Amino acid sequence: MTDDVTSRPAPTAPDRNVTGASIKLDGVVKHFKGQDKPAVARLDLEITAGDVVAFVGPSGCGKTTTLKMINRLIEPTEGRIFIGGRDVTREDSNKLRQSIGYVIQSGGLFPHWSVAKNVGAIPRVLGWDKKRIADRTEYLLDLVGLDPKIFADRLPKDMSGGQQQRIGVARALAADPPVLLMDEPFGAVDPITRVRLQDSLIAIQHELGKTIVFVTHDFEEATKLGDKVLILSEGGHVQQYATPEEILTDPATPFVEEFVGSGAKLAYLTVTRVKDVDYDNVLTARIGESSQGVIDRARASGQTWVVVVDEAGRPRSWPSVAEVATKPVVSDYLDRRMAVVAQSSTLNDALDAMLAASQGAALVTDGRGAVIGSIGIGSVTQTIQSKLADVRAEERKISYESYIDGSDSSPTPVVAAEDEPHVVVRDEAHVVVDEESNVGTADDGSGTQ
């Protein structure tokens, strides 16, 4: 061993910022009083610092019990739990809980407290000074996508379910805990809000690098968010603990096979990204440009649709050439219902976006939200079908890493944030659309709630 710091080996994932702590469950058992069988028979589990791990399995299999044993909301009957290598089984449980973020389904906010007061709850207990709490609250509200100026003084009842859930996440992160536990965090919101919350959790995780353990009954959500997925059967028995790709391509047991079963097709949508699909070229036009010029270009390139973009190349509307021809110059109309996805979005999100917009295609944007092409519903379904054929042919294991670290060659010439994590990219791209349609409210689509 040498002490020469300059010759240290490069970290395995240089783009990954980890502030989280490892978690280890060592022979953990929970036997509730009056029950014949243990809820969790004997569980050994190691979670790497900075990983997101999803617990899935049928109802009553012990997911919540296991999660709650990590922060000792439920005391294990036997076994030990280590966080960051420290045995926390004998520590003061209140102190422990202050150092572990916890998010439950409906946000669990104190209804008579303002957002700021809710978020500052644990820092106050920890005796932080006012200024520090205020700064932290502002940072966190911003992090979860809510404008502090608008939301800090609001009461939970004056917010949508999705917004409350965002506050729940901000509150759990208030004291900067290394570990975040979430029990069906997005189980109570509508599907579109759910996708947005999931995306923003990915973005938050990328920025903070916590260790996140969450329970979900939704296998698709597990594969979308989890670096690893833990599939449990009754009694807290581990059926498989592996990456989503491994589970999908190589289910460890018949139980897993059946559990994944019909979800496999959907799950594939969640691990395949827009950039893995060929996109079509689009013709762009600038606001204020002469319509005739655009029509000529469209004719020359055989395009029937035109993407109107702003100075930054971000899409404003997606009219047909015939529509463009009705005005002398390209109008600055903003179409709020366009389907727009980032190249790092999943195919599932792309389908969602198309369905929400009632369109058979979506625009694809780079990390800064500039249009780089479009994808049609046909190419999405084709990709899924060929993916499924691959699975059936078994063989070749595709590394999930190649999807998430962007090491596969990106088909776009646009130099943008693909070096950065896909999540942030995607989030930014959404902002292009969402910002305008939710001015001043940072709404989660509460109009539909």
Ligand SMILES: Nc1ncnc2c1ncn2[C@@H]1O[C@H](COP(=O)(O)OP(=O)(O)O)[C@@H](O)[C@H]1O
């Ligand atoms: N407080 C409790 N007292 C007695 N039994 C419980 C308690 N909490 C959970 N259980 C039982 O433990 C098992 C696992 O429950 P739980 O962890 O909540 O399952 P999951 O979250 O996977 O749906 C179930 O059989 C449930 O009935």
Ligand SMILES: [Mg+2]
């Ligand atoms: Mg549960």
